[in-house]
Amino acid sequence: MTTKLETVIPAVFNRINPGATFMAVMGYENNWGELSNFGLVFHVNYLNAVRKSLAIWYGYRPLNSLEREIQRELIESYTDTLNGHNPRAKAAHAYAGVVDGNDAPVKGVKYWVRGQECHLWAFRVHKRVLREGDYPPGFWHARKAARHKLMGMVPIHNYRQFKLIQGRFDRIQVAKLSLTEQDLLRKLN
Secondary structure, X not given: OEEEOXXXXXXXXXXXXXXXXXXXXXXXXXXXXXXXXXXXEEOXXXXXXXXXXXXXXHHOOOOOHHHHHHHHHHXXXXXXXXXXXXXXXXXXXXXXXXXXXXXXXXXXXXXXXXXXXXXXXXXXXXXXEEEOOOOOOOOOOXXXXXXXXXXXXXXXXXXXXXXXXXXXXXXXXXOOEEEEHHHHOOEOX
């Protein structure tokens, strides 16, 4: 399933060099109110990052039974991803690919159908927190903290999703373009 967005997003992202391209997302606010600037690489090969991550996890010696269980789950899940179908990826069906005016797919941009939101996927190079978020109590329970530790060891951890919706970011800089939220979300005529 694909969708044509009635904004300039497809035209902008299809103009980007098809190879790895640096991008900045400035003034991005996450679901918990954390405000950050990100340096990203757009068009990085996700499956290569999965392969490298699996190799690291296979070589890791867990410190306890919880880490061992999470290591097994991560290896199973990402092996399924490499095989082309991950039954654990419960949200994959919720997204539609985005195409431009010429029906060319826009890589790295997906449309969340139910929420009617455009999401950008990119590889994080650096992050600068401008304002701490208000995370709920118990957010880092033992299982989540152990998973975060194992994910933090591997390249796949640096893939991030950004919601390109009103009120979430100040501007995106890419391919000699600096686009404000108003520029990027502007409706096509």
